[in-house]
Amino acid sequence: xxxxxxxxxxxxxxxxxxxxxxxxxxxxxxxxxxxxxxxxxxxxxxxxxxxxxxxxxxxxxxxxxxxxxxxxxxxxxxxxxxxxxxxxxxxxxxxxxxxxxxxxxxxxxxxxxxxxxxxxxxxxxxxxxxxxxxxxxxxxxxxxxxxxxxxxxxxxxxxxxxxxxxxxxxxxxxxxxxxxxxxxxxxxxxxxxxxxxxxxxxxxxxxxxxxxxxxxxxxxxxxxxxxxxxxxxxxxxxxxxxxxxxxxxxxxxxxxxxxxxxxxxxxxxxxxxxxxxxxxxxxxxxxxxxxxxxxxxxxxxxxxxxxxxxxxxxxxxxxxxxxxxxx
Amino acid sequence: xxxxxxxxxxxxxxxxxxxxxxxxxxxxxxxxxxxxxxxxxxxxxxxxxxxxxxxxxxxxxxxxxxxxxxxxxxxxxxxxxxxxxxxxxxxxxxxxxxxxxxxxxxxxxxxxxxxxxxxxxxxxxxxxxxxxxxxxxxxxxxxxxxxxxxxxxxxxxxxxxxxxxxxxxxxxxxxxxxxxxxxxxxxxxxxxxxxxxxxxxxxxxxxxxxxxxxxxxxxxxxxxxxxxxxxxxxxxxxxxxxxxxxxxxxxxxxxxxxxxxxxxxxxxxxxxxxxxxxxxxxxxxxxxxxxxxxxxxxxxxxxxxxxxxxxxxxxxxxxxxxxxxxxxxxxxxxxxxxxxxxxxxxxxxxxxxxxxxxx
Numbered sequence: 139x140x141x142x143x144x145x146x147x148x149x150x151x152x153x154x155x156x157x158x159x160x161x162x163x164x165x166x167x168x169x170x171x172x173x174x175x176x177x178x179x180x181x182x183x184x185x186x187x188x189x190x191x192x193x194x195x196x197x198x199x200x201x202x203x204x205x206x207x208x209x210x211x212x213x214x215x216x217x218x219x220x221x222x223x224x225x226x227x228x229x230x231x232x233x234x235x236x237x238x239x240x241x242x243x244x245x246x247x248x249x250x251x252x253x254x255x256x257x258x259x260x261x262x263x264x265x266x267x268x269x270x271x272x273x274x275x276x277x278x279x280x281x282x283x284x285x286x287x288x289x290x291x292x293x294x295x296x297x298x299x300x301x302x303x304x305x306x307x308x309x310x311x312x313x314x315x316x317x318x319x320x321x322x323x324x325x326x327x328x329x330x331x332x333x334x335x336x337x338x339x340x341x342x343x344x345x346x347x348x349x350x351x352x353x354x355x356x357x358x359x360x361x362x363x364x365x366x367x368x369x370x371x372x373x374x375x376x377x378x379x380x381x382x383x384x385x386x387x388x389x390x391x392x393x394x395x396x397x398x399x400x401x402x403x404x405x406x407x408x409x410x411x412x413x414x415x416x417x418x419x420x421x422x423x424x425x426x427x428x429x430x431x432x433x434x435x436x437x438x439x440x441x442x443x444x445x446x447x448x449x450x451x452x453x454x455x456x457x458x459x460x461x462x463x464x465x
Numbered sequence: 466x467x468x469x470x471x472x473x474x475x476x477x478x479x480x481x482x483x484x485x486x487x488x489x490x491x492x493x494x495x496x497x498x499x500x501x502x503x504x505x506x507x508x509x510x511x512x513x514x515x516x517x518x519x520x521x522x523x524x525x526x527x528x529x530x531x532x533x534x535x536x537x538x539x540x541x542x543x544x545x546x547x548x549x550x551x552x553x554x555x556x557x558x559x560x561x562x563x564x565x566x567x568x569x570x571x572x573x574x575x576x577x578x579x580x581x582x583x584x585x586x587x588x589x590x591x592x593x594x595x596x597x598x599x600x601x602x603x604x605x606x607x608x609x610x611x612x613x614x615x616x617x618x619x620x621x622x623x624x625x626x627x628x629x630x631x632x633x634x635x636x637x638x639x640x641x642x643x644x645x646x647x648x649x650x651x652x653x654x655x656x657x658x659x660x661x662x663x664x665x666x667x668x669x670x671x672x673x674x675x676x677x678x679x680x681x682x683x684x685x686x687x688x689x690x691x692x693x694x695x696x697x698x699x700x701x702x703x704x705x706x707x708x709x710x711x712x713x714x715x716x717x718x719x720x721x722x723x724x725x726x727x728x729x730x731x732x733x734x735x736x737x738x739x740x741x742x743x744x745x746x747x748x749x750x751x752x753x754x755x756x757x758x759x760x761x762x763x764x765x766x767x768x769x770x771x772x773x774x775x776x777x778x779x780x781x782x783x784x785x786x787x788x789x790x791x792x793x794x795x796x797x798x799x800x801x802x803x804x805x806x807x808x809x810x811x812x813x814x815x816x817x818x819x820x821x822x823x824x
Binding site for chain 1: 574575578579591633636637640704705707708711712718721722731
């Protein structure tokens with residue numbers, strides 16, 4: 139009996155976290171993380187949810203920043219100012235600068251892959267400004283995420299990209315895109331940032347971003363040359379080097395102009411990036427998945443691609459107009 | 466029904482867990498690295514190989530049904546039995562070190578990040594020791610209970626991942642070379658030889674319905690292969706082959722995505738319990754078998770079993786935390802067991818064809 143009690147107590151001591159534990163109040167739950175790379179040093183900004191019990195300090199969030207020769211060192215340096223353990227599992231947003239994309243993208247990816255605390259569902263955006271501007275204005279992750287989400291639904295100028303999608307895309311052919319934000323008087327969107335071969339490649343303006351979203355079937359509602367698009371569905375099929383793009387849209391008016399102008403704009407975007415050897419829509423990978431024999435026999439598939447675009451607009455029923463006409 | 470006998474379903478569940486250990490010992494990532502999207506097919510070919518191998522060695526289970534495999538070795542190889550037992554002790558011991566290290570590092574990396582590895586190993590081994598001490602009947606009965614739990618967790622995983630499934634990620638299929646297909650199928654097959662030996666530690670006589678012994682084992686293999694196939698299919702179709710290849714346990718990344726109605730979130734730690742179950746039974750059964758072999762080499766009184774088990778656990782704690790056995794050694798151990806099982810089968814065949822010569 140004594141032996142059993144001793145064993146039980148021993149197991150309880152080991153399993154009930156009497157060893158190596160962290161109090162919940164000692165966790166600095168990180169909501170937003172910012173990464174930059176300047177003068178061969180990493181700069182890390184974190185927004186941590188502040189203590190609720192501290193009545194004197196009514197700030198909801200606290201911001202810390204530190205630098206280091208490696209990302210790990212920069213994180214360690216944050217502890218000099220902060221008594222809480224940085225807890226990254228609830229992170230909502232990662233903001234990265236063009237500098238870090240251009241110079242240390244692989245190091246950054248490696249950091250996120252090796253740290254199991256991160257969940258891969260946090261959003262990722264690029265910022266045109268310095269991180270200091272953003273974090274000093276106390277703009278929260280929720281605000282930025284909402285800005286992207288609302289625009290994805292209402293204007294079609296952007297779309298949210300989480301870390302996993304970003305990683306998946308970059309692992310396919312080392313190219314990917316990220317939504318871009320800009321801070322002037324207010325926070326605004328600036329299309330997409332393009333990444334090629336793990337480096338900064340260029341950007342898409344808000345207008346080009348709408349076209350890109352058309353092609354990626356990510357348009358929920360948008361406006362194209364004054365024509366409102368209420369619904370859209372894009373289907374891309376590949377037959378050898380023929381890329382057939384079919385767009386079914388519900389618009390408010392001027393279907394002929396919409397058909398003609400949208401086709402022209404989309405073809406222009408596709409051929410421009412085809413000439414630049416940038417596979418905007420990962421079409422080579424699509425051919426690899428759907429037509430492997432053609433993919434294996436041919437080299438430099440991107441430049442051989444021929445685009446065929448069909449646009450089928452449908453005018454949205456306007457019941458009110460009918461009522462007025464009847465009267 | 467005799468409570469001290471094993472039912473066919475209990476044997477099926479134990480076989481299921483032993484063969485499901487593939488998800489832990491070798492894992493989806495290694496298979497995906499070897500054969501990309503075609504690794505889905507490798508499991509099917511690997512299952513056929515397992516099935517054929519079972520048909521080949523079925524004779525071992527039917528020979529001297531009251532004896533476990535150790536008794537059969539004593540009958541078949543009276544002169545070299547000690548050598549074989551020593552070999553088996555080394556193999557099972559290293560296999561245990563490999564499995565314990567894998568599960569402890571998994572728990573340390575994904576669940577108990579702050580805890581020291583040795584604390585996890587000690588706690589785990591104490592649980593395993595407790596199960597082992599209860600004897601084989603309790604181990605088998607526990608496997609049945611855990612089987613229902615495993616199914617429940619698996620159904621939750623499937624329901625939670627349905628919305629993320631994208632079968633485009635499985636494409637292209639049938640693109641790998643015959644060499645890659647063979648290698649990956651053999652990888653699946655050769656990771657699962659030790660379970661065949663471990664099952665043979667249960668004499669056919671222990672089963673309540675002896676006739677259903679082989680049928681119960683094949684059912685277990687079938688269920689396990691199905692689960693492995695579905696796990697791989699779900700993982701690749703959600704993460705894509707590129708992401709599946711870079712994570713050591715891609716299943717955990719899939720678990721992290723699961724949420725129900727945005728209310729039930731962060732379920733990965735709970736779902737990871739199914740991964741722990743996958744490795745728990747192979748460790749428990751290997752330890753129990755190792756102890757049985759040691760008992761054959763050094764006859765022990767029933768009262769001394771506590772000491773022998775404790776010594777074994779102490780050795781495993783030290784070895785498990787200090788040593789890291791590479792995966793290729795794990796495969797080598799399986800191949801040695803494969804050779805041994807084939808030799809036993811040949812010897813049985815020879816002794817049955819030429820009874821006078823074998824004597």
